[in-house]
Amino acid sequence: MQQMVSALRLLILPCVLMLSTTSQAALNVVTTVPDLAALVAEVGGEHVNVTTMSSPDQDPHYVDPKPSLVVALARADLLVFNGLELEIGWLPPIQTNSRNAAIQKGGAGYFDASTSIDVMEIPVEANRAMGDIHPGGNPHYLYDPRQGALVAIAIGDKLAELIPKQSSLLRKNAQSVADKLKALAKEQTDRFAKLSPEQLKVVTYHRSLVYILDWLGIKRPINVEPLPGIAPTPRHVARVLGTMRAQKIKVILQERHYPTRTSDTLARMTQAKVAVIPGGANYNRKQKELYTDRIRRTAEVIYAALSR
Numbered sequence: 143m144q145q146m147v148s149a150l151r152l153l154i155l156p157c158v159l160m161l162s163t164t165s166q167a168a169l170n171v172v173t174t175v176p177d178l179a180a181l182v183a184e185v186g187g188e189h190v191n192v193t194t195m196s197s198p199d200q201d202p203h204y205v206d207p208k209p210s211l212v213v214a215l216a217r218a219d220l221l222v223f224n225g226l227e228l229e230i231g232w233l234p235p236i237q238t239n240s241r242n243a244a245i246q247k248g249g250a251g252y253f254d255a256s257t258s259i260d261v262m263e264i265p266v267e268a269n270r271a272m273g274d275i276h277p278g279g280n281p282h283y284l285y286d287p288r289q290g291a292l293v294a295i296a297i298g299d300k301l302a303e304l305i306p307k308q309s310s311l312l313r314k315n316a317q318s319v320a321d322k323l324k325a326l327a328k329e330q331t332d333r334f335a336k337l338s339p340e341q342l343k344v345v346t347y348h349r350s351l352v353y354i355l356d357w358l359g360i361k362r363p364i365n366v367e368p369l370p371g372i373a374p375t376p377r378h379v380a381r382v383l384g385t386m387r388a389q390k391i392k393v394i395l396q397e398r399h400y401p402t403r404t405s406d407t408l409a410r411m412t413q414a415k416v417a418v419i420p421g422g423a424n425y426n427r428k429q430k431e432l433y434t435d436r437i438r439r440t441a442e443v444i445y446a447a448l449s450r
Contacts, residue, residue, distance in 0.1 A: 169304055172218040172245075174229050175202050177284040178255060178293075180423035180433040182222055185297050185316045189308050195236075198422035201399045203371075205232045215240035218251060220304060222297065225256030226281035250304065256281065258296035259289045262352050284422070286353035287327040287437045291320035322434050327357060330441045334358045334448075341448045343389060344417075345382060347396030347405060358444065363389060366396070366404055374404045386412045393447045397421045417447035 168191045173179040179194035186192070193214055196205045202224065205211075215221060215236055223229055237246060244251035261279035283289040298316020302309035334342065342359060347366045355362050364385045368378035385391070392414045394405045398421050405416045423436035 169219045169301070170217055171220045171222060172214050173221075174205075174223040174233060175284070176422040176425040177290070177433055177436065178222050178224065179425045180431060180436065181290065181294055181319070182297055182301075183425070183430060184319050184432055184434075185294055185312060186301050187315060189305055189312070190301065192425075194425055196422075197426065198420045198424060199399055200421070202228055202421070203231060205229070207232045207236050211236050212239045215245055216242050218242060218245050220251040220253060220300070221245035222253045222255055222300075224281055224284070225254040226261065226278045226283075227276045228281035253297075253300050255293045255296065256283065258292045259283045260292070262356065263349075280349070280352050282350040283353050285351060285437075285440065286357045287323040287434070288357060289353060290433055290437065291323040291327070294319040294323065319434070323437070326434060326437060330358065330438075330445075334360070334445065337448055340390060343391045344393045344395045344448070345386060345391055345408070347394070347400045350397065351395060354440070354444075358441070360444075360448075362395075363391075366394065366408070379404060379408065383408060383411060386414065392450075393417055395419065395444065395447070415447050415450065417443055419443050 168189055169186065171179075171182050171186065171190050171192045173182060173192065173194045175196055176194045176198050179192045182190055183192045195211050195214065196202055218240075221237070223233060242251075243249055246252060256278070261283070263280040265277065265279075284293070294316050298313045298319075301312045301316075305312065343361045343363070344355075345364055345366060346355075346362050349365055349367070349370045351362070354360075364382055366374050366379075366382055368375060374382075386408065392412070394409055394414055394416045396402070396405060396416070396418060398418050402416055402418065408414065409416050419440045420436065423433055424431040
């Protein structure tokens with residue numbers, strides 16, 4: 143009899159373990175940009191499986207709505223997106239075609255990260271003549287760790303809502319991430335403040351770096367683009383050249399996904415440097431860069447250019 147009981151235990155144990163594993167299965171989270179993937183992964187830890195719909199080398203305004211992205215959203219428990227219309231040109235049709243009610247607006251798995259941040263550059267009016275203007279404000283807030291800290295806390299709350307058994311741990315993780323980002327933000331603010339006012343001036347390519355410039359105390363009198371999303375014209379390039387010479391600006395700052403041809407030309411004519419920063423964290427199947435490390439890496443590129 144004892145042998146029979148022991149045998150039954152051996153048969154039942156794998157089933158119990160399987161049920162336990164199933165009940166604690168990680169939440170499937172899909173994010174639109176890699177910075178959000180890195181944040182969700184750091185806050186959620188082993189309780190989340192995270193994939194991102196774009197790479198740091200892509201312009202997040204323009205992502206190819208591939209069938210694989212529809213499949214990813216169809217399987218998602220949670221969609222985390224940047225918001226402020228950054229993904230307006232490509233995300234809505236993918237959401238609709240996924241036929242996943244949870245990640246539609248109003249669903250339990252729908253999360254707009256921009257609702258947690260302090261939005262900059264909300265226009266009084268917005269029309270096509272003004273270029274690629276976002277009516278809700280500038281959407282490129284993830285370049286600023288102070289905003290990232292706010293997003294981390296909001297992500298912790300959302301994950302706690304969806305994984306209630308781990309709510310305390312998830313909120314603790316979120317606070318830890320936020321505290322690290324706040325410390326990093328202050329560390330770099332203090333560091334950049336030691337540079338001279340003349341050094342703390344740049345030209346940027348696109349009007350996408352307002353948050354990071356605000357964080358680091360950097361002035362930007364002009365962009366290489368005449369209007370957001372509008373290619374540089376010869377007349378405007380001449381204006382940028384004149385501004386750089388008059389104000390002795392020695393750095394042109396831009397993300398990796400924007401073309402450097404015009405910037406390189408301007409740099410040669412003014413003995414300036416083109417500083418190219420990543421468009422997001424290196425977060426994919428092979429690399430799992432933390433958002434904190436991505437921000438530090440970006441700050442290092444900018445500091446090296448300004449302090450040379």
